[in-house]
Amino acid sequence: MASQRIGELDFSEPYGIHHRINNPSSSLINDQGSGFDFGELEEAIGLQGVKIRNDETKASAFFTGKPAATLEMFPSWPMRFHQSSIGGTNNKSGGESSDSALSSKNENPFEPESPLSKKASSFCSSDQLQHLQLQQDMTNNNDVIKTASSPKSAHEKRKGGGSTSDNKPLDAKTLRRLAQNREAARKSRLRKKAYVQQLESSRLKLTQLEQDLQRARSQGMFMDWSGGVGSNISSGAMFDMEYARWLEEDNRLLTELRNGLEAALSDNEMRVMVEGYLCHYDEVFRVKGVTAKADVFHVINGGWTSQAERCFLWIGGFRPSEIIMMLIQQLEAVAEQQIMGMYGLRHSSQQAEEALSQGLDQLQQSVVDTIAGAPLVDGVQQMVVAVGKLANLEGFLRQADNLRQQTLHQLCRLLTVRQAARSFLVIGEYYARLRALSSLWASRSRDQTIITSDENSCQTTTDMQMLQPSHNHFSSF
Amino acid sequence: MSQEKLMHYQVDPWNCYMMRVRRRRMEEEDEMERVMRIVSESAVVIFSSSSCCMCHAMKSLFCGMGVNTMVHELDQDSKGKQMEKTLMRLLATNSTTLPVVFIGGKLVGSMDTLLAFHVNGSLVQLLKQAGALWL
Numbered sequence A: 001m002a003s004q005r006i007g008e009l010d011f012s013e014p015y016g017i018h019h020r021i022n023n024p025s026s027s028l029i030n031d032q033g034s035g036f037d038f039g040e041l042e043e044a045i046g047l048q049g050v051k052i053r054n055d056e057t058k059a060s061a062f063f064t065g066k067p068a069a070t071l072e073m074f075p076s077w078p079m080r081f082h083q084s085s086i087g088g089t090n091n092k093s094g095g096e097s098s099d100s101a102l103s104s105k106n107e108n109p110f111e112p113e114s115p116l117s118k119k120a121s122s123f124c125s126s127d128q129l130q131h132l133q134l135q136q137d138m139t140n141n142n143d144v145i146k147t148a149s150s151p152k153s154a155h156e157k158r159k160g161g162g163s164t165s166d167n168k169p170l171d172a173k174t175l176r177r178l179a180q181n182r183e184a185a186r187k188s189r190l191r192k193k194a195y196v197q198q199l200e201s202s203r204l205k206l207t208q209l210e211q212d213l214q215r216a217r218s219q220g221m222f223m224d225w226s227g228g229v230g231s232n233i234s235s236g237a238m239f240d241m242e243y244a245r246w247l248e249e250d251n252r253l254l255t256e257l258r259n260g261l262e263a264a265l266s267d268n269e270m271r272v273m274v275e276g277y278l279c280h281y282d283e284v285f286r287v288k289g290v291t292a293k294a295d296v297f298h299v300i301n302g303g304w305t306s307q308a309e310r311c312f313l314w315i316g317g318f319r320p321s322e323i324i325m326m327l328i329q330q331l332e333a334v335a336e337q338q339i340m341g342m343y344g345l346r347h348s349s350q351q352a353e354e355a356l357s358q359g360l361d362q363l364q365q366s367v368v369d370t371i372a373g374a375p376l377v378d379g380v381q382q383m384v385v386a387v388g389k390l391a392n393l394e395g396f397l398r399q400a401d402n403l404r405q406q407t408l409h410q411l412c413r414l415l416t417v418r419q420a421a422r423s424f425l426v427i428g429e430y431y432a433r434l435r436a437l438s439s440l441w442a443s444r445s446r447d448q449t450i451i452t453s454d455e456n457s458c459q460t461t462t463d464m465q466m467l468q469p470s471h472n473h474f475s476s477f
Numbered sequence B: 001m002s003q004e005k006l007m008h009y010q011v012d013p014w015n016c017y018m019m020r021v022r023r024r025r026m027e028e029e030d031e032m033e034r035v036m037r038i039v040s041e042s043a044v045v046i047f048s049s050s051s052c053c054m055c056h057a058m059k060s061l062f063c064g065m066g067v068n069t070m071v072h073e074l075d076q077d078s079k080g081k082q083m084e085k086t087l088m089r090l091l092a093t094n095s096t097t098l099p100v101v102f103i104g105g106k107l108v109g110s111m112d113t114l115l116a117f118h119v120n121g122s123l124v125q126l127l128k129q130a131g132a133l134w135l
Helices: A024-028 A038-046 A052-062 A078-084 A097-110 A127-140 A150-159 A172-223 A235-262 A267-294 A296-300 A307-311 A320-330 A336-372 A380-390 A392-414 A417-446 A461-470 B002-011 B013-039 B053-065 B080-091 B111-119 B122-130
Strands: B044-048 B070-073 B100-103 B106-109
Touching: A172 A235, A235 A267, A235 A296, A235 A417, A267 A296, A267 A392, A267 A417, A296 A392, A307 A417, A320 A336, A320 A392, A320 A417, A336 A380, A336 A392, A336 B053, A336 B111, A380 A392, A392 A417, A392 B053, A392 B111, B013 B080, B044 B053, B044 B080, B053 B111, B080 B100, B080 B106, B100 B122, B106 B111, B111 B122
Parallel strands: B044 B070
Antiparallel strands: B044 B100, B100 B106
16 A cells, blocks of 8 residues: 555556646645635534545545535535536546535535545545555554644534544544544635635725726716715815816817718707807816815816916916907908907907906905914914905806806807807817827927927827927917 | 783784884885995996905906996995895895996896806996996
């Protein structure tokens, strides 16, 4: 009888058709069960039969790479298998190792209390041979894995408390108990490994879920903005996300407008699109207003804009008179009356801009005076006053956005539908180029050699191509 | 006699309450009349506060257009508080409303309404009608 150590395969067995994996412990690590049921396991262990079949299948189960079979605590994977194969693979030691692994579980409920002889090395497929080997193993008392403690007591109880000490002569009961202990220890180790793997996978799932939640939140937010949502995300960051989404929507609408113009859709259809675009702008002004209540500085300073946009910012957005001037130059086929109207609109918005700028200057002066005039020792009172004055900033931002909104609406009233669509396209293009300018500038600072005097050799060719034809168009700025 | 008076007040509290309400309403009407009187005195009347920056912006706007306005600094008026309340009632709002502008004796509103009127061109019309602007 070959000495069979734990962890060694017995390839001399003529009946061993099982596909063994070299290292039993590692093979058993492969389980991916997600269940975790100690109780079931204990029960399964307790119900182990002493029959050779049982032993054989159990033993083979250890090394077949289907550890979940032996561990009842992963019912989600193996259980289904088990139920299906409950009748078919009993006592089958040949062929599929999975079968034997599965059948081992099936056998358990059928056997009454029987000692487990879980010699890891008994790979024999036939019943009798297994039995013989088992006996021999017991008598030989080969290397034993250190037994785990947890299910041992259960087994011992079930065993009806046989021999107590390992030093006694190895009678069947003792040997059986030892074998049970060994198996219990092995099972514990497998359980632990499985649990750890389960934790790891859950952790991964959790991070993925969190990312999904963030994404969904940022998308859902724009439709249903309420100032207090998202406690651990700052309102500034939230606004940035919403603005990014607004930009995507903007691109989509502009593409629609462009296609509509090229396809020469009817005026009514174009009007619907133009009005939809106006609502789109109304939406961003509304969200800016809501954000300003929480974080006015972020909106006014234009933290949500690209660098070039930020440079030319006026009270947290575009200067209406500049936009109108650009449109006057860019639009073609504009009637005389319309041009007069646009000049008048530009004039009005210039006056309004001037008034608001002066109001803002006075606010700044007032705040500066308040802070600068604060006595060194007790400036708290002055600070409180200054904070109160700063609250007016929100009002100015509100009025500036109101001016922009009114200007856009008036523009649509002045122009025909097609001209209005063209205007929106021009404005959209302008801002796209400003953003491209910002990114170009950033890459230029990073690597001076990229942008040479020959502009065509720029690496961001698309941006440059976009900019080149519009060179003269922006000369007025 | 005094006992009767006491009984009268005890027995008829509703009457006392109604009298108080009536008195308050009369005061409000007085206030409203006062406001109306003020706004009819000049073509453009701005109710403002000397420390408010938005009021300064409104004043600058009219100045830039060449319009002569009469400015009422409510924080320097003895009855300023009450007038501000009246204006709030006129505008049907609960928040502080200044500045408020009247053109030709009629209420225009706060800064945002004014800007809306200005952008769509109706402000100039109003001013011309009120005689505050000649072109």
